[in-house]
Amino acid sequence: MRLLIIGAPGAGKGTQATAIAEHYGIPAVSTGDIFRANINNGTELGRKVESIMDAGELVPDEVTDAIVVDRLGADDAADGFLLDGYPRNLSQVTALDTYLSSEGLALDAVVSLEVDPELLTARLLKRAEIEGRADDNEETIRNRMAVYTSQTAPLIDHYRQVGLLVPVDGVGEIAEVRDRIFAALDARA
Template sequence: MRILLVGPPGAGKGTQAALLAKNLGIPHISTGDLFRANISEGTELGRRAQDFMRKGELVPDEITIGMAKDRMEQPDAANGFLLDGFPRNLAQAEALDGILTDVGLALDSVLDLEVPEDEVVRRIAGRRMCRQDSSHIFHVDYTPPKAEGVCDVCGGELYQRDDDREDTVRKRLEVYHSETEPIIDYYKAQGLVTTLSALGAVADVTQRALAALPDTA
């Protein structure tokens, strides 16, 4: 099964993508992982991407598309994959369709995780990270530390990342609305989109997503 997961920042795409991929036995392919893998392995695409990233510039679509194509051609993706963060715009969506059409394949489903904008801001702006270990993450409302500003696990200082600040989050949402949201209409025209509420317990959202997938048996 070939699935695309879309939704605004803070919708929980990474969490749901990992859970869905595990449930379905297919690889989770995220843009961030593609960049990290290609850069660490020193591939030509990775070197080209790093040149742009060092200058603080956006990586061109052709490089991202090339990385995604290479990853989807790996043996573990022969029976399907779950895409998270790619395609990010209409040009990438059209390129993905072309890649799949060339090998006689197509997407089976596009799951659109829906979250109210105020909730997105609350989720992201409330996060606090531990300076000593970034895997220790808290939230001022949902998972507050026992002592304000102090990590429960190691006692490190908790802080708010610059890209988690409310003004930055709202700018990220503007980019999502202008660049990524149009691909939802693109796939709706193909009859592939199911919109799901991403509110509630993580396990509940996962069950909603699994129930929305087509029966390809």
């Protein structure tokens, strides 16, 4: 399966992506994880994106597109993948579609985790407290929500129009949300 998971920051994409990837035997590809690993390892890419991420901004499309194409070319993604955090805007959708088309591939579904924005802000503040993440303070969180709404939310309309959107209620216990996702994806198969 070739899947995307979309949702505002804090909607549970990372948590659910891991479960979905394990369930379907595909790698979860998280651009956020790739960026954080580069930051932690002090790579050139890490230095380049650290100040951008700390301000709650998004990494430029060209950089993100290249990283994703490189990752999807890895052997473990040959039979499928789950993208988490990409694409974030319509330009990245075009880049992904162009790459997949060039490889004779297409997406199977796009899971959209739906959660109230105020609940998400509270979740992210709690996560920041627990994990000590510098990129999760209230000002940065609200900025990320605004950026998500302006740039990423249009993807939901796009994927709905092309018949790939699978909306899932993202509120509840992790297992409940996971089971809703599996049921929705299995119903499409």
